[in-house]
Amino acid sequence: QGKIEGVIEYSTDLFDAPTISRMALHFQTLLEGIVVNPEYCLSELPLLTQAERLQLLVEWNDTARDYPRDLCVHQLIEAQVAKTPDAIAVIHEHKSFSYIELNTRANQFAHYLLELGPIPDERVAIAIGRSFELIVGILGILKAGCAYVPLDPNYPSERLAFMLKDSGARILVSQEVFLAKLPCTVEHTLCLDAEEPNLAQYPDCNPHLPVLQEYLACLIYTSGSTGKPKGVAVQHAGLLNFLLAMQAAPGFCAQDTLLSVTTVSFDIFGLEIYLPLIHGARFVLAHTAALKDLSLLNKLLLDHDITVMQATPATWRMLIDSGWTGKHNLKMLVGGEALTGHLAKALLSRGHSLWNLYGPTETTIWSSIHRVENDNYAVVSIGRPINNTQFYILDPHGNPTPIGITGELHIGGDGLARGYHNRPELTAEKFIHNPFSDNAKLYRTGDLVRYLPDGNIQFLGRIDHQVKLRGFRIEPGEIESVLRQFSGVQEAVVLVREDRPGDQRLTAYITTWPEMPVSPAALRAFLLLKLPEYMVPSAYVLLESLPLTLNGKLDRKALPRPDQRNLICGFVAGSN
Numbered sequence: 001q002g003k004i005e006g007v008i009e010y011s012t013d014l015f016d017a018p019t020i021s022r023m024a025l026h027f028q029t030l031l032e033g034i035v036v037n038p039e040y041c042l043s044e045l046p047l048l049t050q051a052e053r054l055q056l057l058v059e060w061n062d063t064a065r066d067y068p069r070d071l072c073v074h075q076l077i078e079a080q081v082a083k084t085p086d087a088i089a090v091i092h093e094h095k096s097f098s099y100i101e102l103n104t105r106a107n108q109f110a111h112y113l114l115e116l117g118p119i120p121d122e123r124v125a126i127a128i129g130r131s132f133e134l135i136v137g138i139l140g141i142l143k144a145g146c147a148y149v150p151l152d153p154n155y156p157s158e159r160l161a162f163m164l165k166d167s168g169a170r171i172l173v174s175q176e177v178f179l180a181k182l183p184c185t186v187e188h189t190l191c192l193d194a195e196e197p198n199l200a201q202y203p204d205c206n207p208h209l210p211v212l213q214e215y216l217a218c219l220i221y222t223s224g225s226t227g228k229p230k231g232v233a234v235q236h237a238g239l240l241n242f243l244l245a246m247q248a249a250p251g252f253c254a255q256d257t258l259l260s261v262t263t264v265s266f267d268i269f270g271l272e273i274y275l276p277l278i279h280g281a282r283f284v285l286a287h288t289a290a291l292k293d294l295s296l297l298n299k300l301l302l303d304h305d306i307t308v309m310q311a312t313p314a315t316w317r318m319l320i321d322s323g324w325t326g327k328h329n330l331k332m333l334v335g336g337e338a339l340t341g342h343l344a345k346a347l348l349s350r351g352h353s354l355w356n357l358y359g360p361t362e363t364t365i366w367s368s369i370h371r372v373e374n375d376n377y378a379v380v381s382i383g384r385p386i387n388n389t390q391f392y393i394l395d396p397h398g399n400p401t402p403i404g405i406t407g408e409l410h411i412g413g414d415g416l417a418r419g420y421h422n423r424p425e426l427t428a429e430k431f432i433h434n435p436f437s438d439n440a441k442l443y444r445t446g447d448l449v450r451y452l453p454d455g456n457i458q459f460l461g462r463i464d465h466q467v468k469l470r471g472f473r474i475e476p477g478e479i480e481s482v483l484r485q486f487s488g489v490q491e492a493v494v495l496v497r498e499d500r501p502g503d504q505r506l507t508a509y510i511t512t513w514p515e516m517p518v519s520p521a522a523l524r525a526f527l528l529l530k531l532p533e534y535m536v537p538s539a540y541v542l543l544e545s546l547p548l549t550l551n552g553k554l555d556r557k558a559l560p561r562p563d564q565r566n567l568i569c570g571f572v573a574g575s576n
Helices: 017-036 050-061 073-083 099-114 132-143 157-167 236-251 269-277 288-292 294-303 313-321 341-348 424-430 476-483 520-530
Strands: 088-092 095-098 123-127 147-150 171-174 188-191 216-222 230-235 257-260 282-285 308-311 331-334 353-358 368-372 389-394 407-413 431-433 441-451 457-462 467-469 472-474 489-500 503-512 539-542 567-569
Touching (some): 095 099, 123 132, 147 157, 294 313, 313 341, 341 353, 341 368, 424 431
Parallel strands (some): 123 171, 257 282, 503 539
Antiparallel strands (some): 489 503, 539 567
């Protein structure tokens, strides 16, 4: 008597008992909230119980770990040099370089840079091919108290010119072979190969500069929805915290040898260069040919007894498709795009351990990690946050979502970047106040995720149209903007299609102005002048008009599959 009772009837094909129990408690909490605050909107009322809030916001975010607050990454490398000066640090194209040789060359370059009068936090651009000089240049820039701006010299000149100008770099470090392609818009251009005899005259001691953790370590450019790339300002504190977290899991030691297959402009290159060097391990820099010839890549894995390799799912899939049977002592790191259960199963039988990693550039490389094992590959989660990192899954009103309910992932903690360089409005939009912690920020990832009952997190997709392809973050809007600049193109839409399982391709849909035919070859050549190759679509579909919904918006789901009737340029071998 005096009670209102109810019964929940549910399909066991869709729900399990724990989920229904949570839903019942949520409904009860909601009713109690209505009684206490009848004037509130539903979106303002609580849904989680106090016990759930404690679990989701506090217990699952209990990641605090101590780490040195007075050191930077290059100083950890210097300490390792003192311990093992003669150990091999870098291997590239049959040449080996010791820790003392790497440190000496980097020190001499740093002293050379200091003569140009850089100030702390100053950005220095570096456009060098895959070589020992690339590693020397990056370390030398850090030792000089500056932040490096990695530029892939294979990018189109127009894109390189924009990044140079936008970064504000007055110093460009490069090699003679790339000078003709690089814009002459900086005060000083330094060619490491040409200056090598001169650099040998400079001091080889560590330049003991007061480099603070709040200084910039690097400025990484990613695709931007406005048609121009945007620079993410990564600080030393975030980089150091990330590397020490990786030391704990997936783990790394002096006996390891890591194979680097990532381009320098991709933020995850930071793991490949620094993680081995702070541990006294070996870092094998794969030569350019091996990145395109998987038989050469397999040979590198065997010849150097590689124990750790980091790559995107696309690279791992291509390696398997090439006939790679695995390596028993290989620790496989996968990230950059979603790892499917099918690929996870294939990799589990080919190595020692498999780790799925997740993280946007704005939170310094990887922010969560999950070891994939034979009993948990069906739904591959992105795991839990790394050290000193907090995850909050929020609904559109900023409320924490219950277990199993989709929300946008917000990330806080020591890995947060300073923001976007020269983009205060975008920084304010994406780096918001953390309502769960005083004087702290959260980064709005735009990624849709949900909590699994064990506290791990499942990635579900994007709020916007941003995509990940071959590990690269791509804003289709940037490609669309460039397409519309081509004479004859009226409207353009770009998306990723997967018409064959595991084979994702960028596809462009275009409409043209009347009596202005578009040459497919000229269109593709135009894009290659303005965009990196990984952003150039491999199929172009000509439509009379773009499909619209009833309310006049673009209907992306109605965009047709490319076929011989609408295809003006088919899939190009070797392109994305």
